[in-house]
Amino acid sequence: MHGLMQDWPLNCHRILDHAATYHSEREIVSRLVEGEIHRTDYRTVRERSLKLSQRLTAEGVRLGDRIATLGWNTMRHLECWYGIIGIGAVCHTVNPRLFAEQIVYIINHAEDRILFTDISFVPIVEKLMPQLPKLEKVIVLTDAAHLPDSEIDLVPYEEWLAEADGDFAWQSFDENCAAGMCYTSGTTGVPKGVVYSHRSNVLHAMTANQVDMLGLSSRDRMMPVVPMFHANCWSICYAAPMVGAALVMPGPKMDGASIYELLDTEKVTITAAVPTVWMMLLAHLEEHDLKLPHLQRVVIGGSACPRAMIEKFQKVYDVEVIHAWGMTETSPLGTLCTLKPEYASLAGEERLDILEKQGHPPFTVEMKITDDMDKRLAWDGKTFGRLKVRGPAVARAYFKGEGGTLLDEEGFFDTGDVAHVDRHGYMQITDRSKDVIKSGGEWISSIELENIAVGHPAVAEAAVIGVAHEKWGERPLLVVVAKRGESPAKQELLDFIAAKVAKWAVPDDVAFVEEIPHTATGKIQKMALRERFRSPEAAADA
Numbered sequence: 001m002h003g004l005m006q007d008w009p010l011n012c013h014r015i016l017d018h019a020a021t022y023h024s025e026r027e028i029v030s031r032l033v034e035g036e037i038h039r040t041d042y043r044t045v046r047e048r049s050l051k052l053s054q055r056l057t058a059e060g061v062r063l064g065d066r067i068a069t070l071g072w073n074t075m076r077h078l079e080c081w082y083g084i085i086g087i088g089a090v091c092h093t094v095n096p097r098l099f100a101e102q103i104v105y106i107i108n109h110a111e112d113r114i115l116f117t118d119i120s121f122v123p124i125v126e127k128l129m130p131q132l133p134k135l136e137k138v139i140v141l142t143d144a145a146h147l148p149d150s151e152i153d154l155v156p157y158e159e160w161l162a163e164a165d166g167d168f169a170w171q172s173f174d175e176n177c178a179a180g181m182c183y184t185s186g187t188t189g190v191p192k193g194v195v196y197s198h199r200s201n202v203l204h205a206m207t208a209n210q211v212d213m214l215g216l217s218s219r220d221r222m223m224p225v226v227p228m229f230h231a232n233c234w235s236i237c238y239a240a241p242m243v244g245a246a247l248v249m250p251g252p253k254m255d256g257a258s259i260y261e262l263l264d265t266e267k268v269t270i271t272a273a274v275p276t277v278w279m280m281l282l283a284h285l286e287e288h289d290l291k292l293p294h295l296q297r298v299v300i301g302g303s304a305c306p307r308a309m310i311e312k313f314q315k316v317y318d319v320e321v322i323h324a325w326g327m328t329e330t331s332p333l334g335t336l337c338t339l340k341p342e343y344a345s346l347a348g349e350e351r352l353d354i355l356e357k358q359g360h361p362p363f364t365v366e367m368k369i370t371d372d373m374d375k376r377l378a379w380d381g382k383t384f385g386r387l388k389v390r391g392p393a394v395a396r397a398y399f400k401g402e403g404g405t406l407l408d409e410e411g412f413f414d415t416g417d418v419a420h421v422d423r424h425g426y427m428q429i430t431d432r433s434k435d436v437i438k439s440g441g442e443w444i445s446s447i448e449l450e451n452i453a454v455g456h457p458a459v460a461e462a463a464v465i466g467v468a469h470e471k472w473g474e475r476p477l478l479v480v481v482a483k484r485g486e487s488p489a490k491q492e493l494l495d496f497i498a499a500k501v502a503k504w505a506v507p508d509d510v511a512f513v514e515e516i517p518h519t520a521t522g523k524i525q526k527m528a529l530r531e532r533f534r535s536p537e538a539a540a541d542a
């Protein structure tokens with residue numbers, strides 16, 4: 001016997017319909033690439049997205065065609081998302097921070113037909129164009145007045161859009177059709193295409209809006225600093241319109257001063273980004289003695305959020321930190337750290353012990369930790385193993401079958417992360433499996449050491465890597481960027497760490513560097529550091 005409820009496909013564009021109908025005048029504020037602050041609302045964004053769908057249809061774009069974007073977070077990029085998916089085409093967000101050859105690879109691999117790009121990326125596109133034979137058109141997200149001179153054909157977005165009269169309707173199709181594509185950053189092997197469906201995006205956004213997740217509401221003013229090209233923008237471009245939260249789009253400027261300016265003038269209540277963004281903001285706040293009176297919550301993920309950062313946001317600025325874990329393959333939100341009743345009354349260091357964890361999964365994400373034989377491990381908050389997840393918004397395969405079968409016998413996806421879980425279901429990442437430091441018989445968590453090191457007042461950023469060692473196989477090396485004007489002694493830093501971890505986990509040495517290299521999504525590039533500090537001598541010379 002079947003239920004007798006309506007068949008209402010979970011199509012993503014219905015989210016924008018909802019926002020435009022019930023939250024029509026809610027603001028969408030953007031810092032445009034041209035420099036100005038632009039204001040619009042959900043009703044207007046829907047009208048323009050619909051025109052975009054109409055124009056794409058006129059260009060011959062059909063269900064399943066891939067359309068790429070190379071853009072910052074602005075209302076125009078948002079219109080692209082909804083306009084592309086509204087006719088069943090697939091919105092492929094390309095990360096402009098990738099290496100040129102990776103951009104060429106993924107645009108060709110995805111067989112993108114049209115590219116929407118911001119003015120800032122025109123020089124990249126010009127350079128790569130000869131290697132992109134399948135790309136039919138480049139539309140620049142600006143008007144004719146701001147269109148740069150170029151040797152390649154560039155179409156100004158505003159004039160292109162104005163050719164549509166808006167007399168058009170979204171299409172309706174199976175909710176399992178592809179809606180978006182995002183390639184993994186390819187630190188191991190070639191980048192692989194993760195393909196989100198309409199259904200997975202809608203379910204994921206509904207999940208994200210739970211109170212123990214992002215908990216957005218129509219009273220919120222959400223600023224996604226996390227770029228729209230990073231892992232589905234952590235679902236924010238679907239989750240915010242779904243509840244009618246205002247959006248503040250920071251455009252190309254992510255330095256501390258620019259982020260602070262928008263947080264303050266636009267009265268942002270919740271925001272989200274990787275730790276490096278917040279490091280810049282906190283440095284700016286400290287330097288200029290500023291406060292954050294409007295901001296209530298900051299979502300921090302993409303890499304482990306240091307304990308010192310959680311503490312500073314809470315103690316100095318009265319802002320709640322929500323530590324989040326996820327990956328491109330998980331849509332991406334997998335776990336968030338909000339306090340369940342078991343932990344809600346904790347205070348001080350004990351509370352920080354919990355908030356430092358990556359948190360617990362919502363309904364629709366199931367997780368397990370296993371050993372190398374795929375045996376489930378205990379949830380005791382200590383025993384760590386491979387973190388595996390499954391759910392309706394978790395990838396089961398990559399585009400074109402790259403990488404083969406992804407799931408184990410129980411349908412779980414191996415995240416490549418190493419983690420432990422406590423009895424209340426709080427997960428804590430100890431490492432990427434390839435970054436774990438194996439010293440003698442022990443595994444040393446690089447993330448734990450990094451978190452402790454950045455708690456030292458003279459340390460701006462820290463990375464810990466394994467360096468080959470004759471006797472122990474590997475030993476940890478601490479790589480440090482000192483805060484401006486500070487020059488901490490090596491021993492002082494090692495003593496600071498020794499007070500907090502087992503003796504064998506204390507790094508053997510410290511290397512001071514001007515800068516720690518980051519990947520295109522803001523993670524520490526451990527591979528580059530391992531290359532540089534291949535031997536203990538290289539570290540001693542630094």
Ligand code: AMP
Pocket residue numbers: 184185231300301302303304305323324325326327328329332358415416417429431432521
């Ligand atoms: P990406 O697909 O680029 O978002 O990268 C996903 C990977 O980032 C995960 O598999 C983790 O290794 C790492 N990651 C994401 N969030 C966190 C976090 N809160 N703490 C530690 N690692 C994280």
